[in-house]
Amino acid sequence: MRAVVISQYGVPPVVTDVPRPEPADGAVVLKVEATGLCRSDWHGWMGHDPDIVLPHVPGHELAGTIAAVGAGVSGWQVGDRVTTPFICACGSCEQCSEGNQQVCPRQEQPGFTYWGSFAEYVAVPYASVNLVRLPDDLSFDTAAGLGCRFATSFRAIRQVGRVAAGERVVIFGCGGVGLSAVMIAAALGARVIAVDTNPAALKLAREYGAADTLQASPDTVQEIRDLTGGGAHVTMDALGSNDIVQQSLLALRPRGRHLQVGLLPSGVQLDVGRLIGQELEWLGSHGMPAHAYPEMLHLVAQGNLNPSVLITRTIPLDETPAALAALSHGTPAGLTIIHPPA
Template sequence: MRAIVIEQFGVLPTIQDVPTPEPAAGGVVLRVEATGLCRSDWHGWQGHDSDIVLPHVPGHELAGTITAVGEGVNGWQVGDRVTTPFICACGQCEQCKEGNHQVCPNQLQPGFNYWGSFAEYVALPFAEVNLVRMPESLDFDTAAGLGCRFATSFRAVHQVGRVEAGENVVIFGCGGVGLSAVMIAAALGARVIAVDTNPAALELARSYGATDTVQAAPETVQAIRDLTGGGAHVTMDALGSNEIVQQALLALRPRGRHLQVGLLPSGVRLDVSRLIGQELEWLGSHGMAAHTYPEMLDLVASGNLRPADLITRTIGLDEVPEALDALTAGTPAGVTVIRP
């Protein structure tokens, strides 16, 4: 099969012919119909993830068709249209038994722990726990974007952040995660303020439900406090930046909630005294379990959520190295989907 292969961190990957994977016991192999290009893939390419062993095939947001089923897999067969969270949980540990698959200590992530979906085929472990059957009305491009960015934002905003109608919610960073969060928070009835350096991204944020937009600048915090009458109820760092974290915490009103979704490979500085004195909440959110997808899929089917609108570009494998390299300069507006 053809696949994008990283041989050195930070050096452009190449397209190579590599062996097609075989299904492990309990797992399946999919023909990749669509896969998303995510900033997490860029972090992996740069060497920010210690789980990656070279040579490596990235890619963790995916949808496809089952082509092979491993021993011991029940309920799934060749030809099924499926997607999956980027966190493949074991289903057997204490956290999994409590329903917290997204923090499973035995989790395996395609594109990080093993070869991923920037290829014509990909293997998935623990199939019975992690596969999500796609409704007939859901296309592969849209489904691919659900597994990381959209599902991550849905759980962060709705389940972890507890966003309610009428609250002021500020989303910092309008890439795929941030724009998903804008759409979801707006659908929940929140007043959404989007912050980014890119005017095109802010324009998209308005079309997805942002009431106000702020172009990132030294005056960002004051602009937010003015718009919200004293500070936001919820802020979210959808990009991953120490500078954003500082602005997000300063933009909160007392007893506000901060959602950290963007990765922070270089660490972060926290004013713990402010967290204590203002009774602020710092909330980490990491993915979403497969068994919690039905609520999100129902909202997509009803038209209340429109993840297909977030897709702004579709490319083939040949264009992936250049697209991955472009992330070095910043996150483009919208979601890029790869069709291998």
């Protein structure tokens, strides 16, 4: 099969022929119909993820059809249209038993712990726990966009951040995660402020429900405090930046909640005194388990959420190496979806 292969960190990968995966016991192999290009893929390419062993095929946001079924898998057959969370949980540990598959200690992640979806085919382990059946009217492109950024934002905003109607919510960074969060928070009735350096991203944020947008500047915190009457109820770092973390915490009102979704490979400095004195909450959020997808899919089916509009670019597999390398210069607005060869 054709796949994007990383041989050296930070060196553009190549598209080449590699062996097609075979389904292990309890696993399936999918024919990849669509896969998303995410900043997490860039972190992996740069060598920020210790789970990656070179040579490596990235890609963790995916949708496709089942091409092969391993022994012990029931309820699924060749041809089924499916997606999967980027965290493939084991299904049998203590965390999985409690419904917290997103923090399974034995989790596998396509594109990180094993070869991923920047390819014609990809394996999905622990299939009975991790496959999500797609509605017939949901496109593969839209479904691929759900698997990491949209699902991560949905759980972060709705379940971890507990965003409620009428609250002031500030989203820092309007790439795929951030724009998804804008749409979801607005759909829940929050008043959303979007912050970014990119005017095109801010334009999309307004289209997706942001009541206010701010071009990032040294005055951002004061502008937020003015717009929110003293500070936001919830802030979210959707990019991953020490500077954004500091601004996010300063922009909160007392007893406010900060959501950290963007990765921070270089670490972060926290004003713990402010966390204590203002009784702020620092909340990490990491993906969403397959069993939680039905609520999100129902809202999509009802038209309350429209993740398809977040897709701003589709590219063939051959253009993926250049698109991955371009993330070194910034995150483009919206979602980029990759189409492997038919």
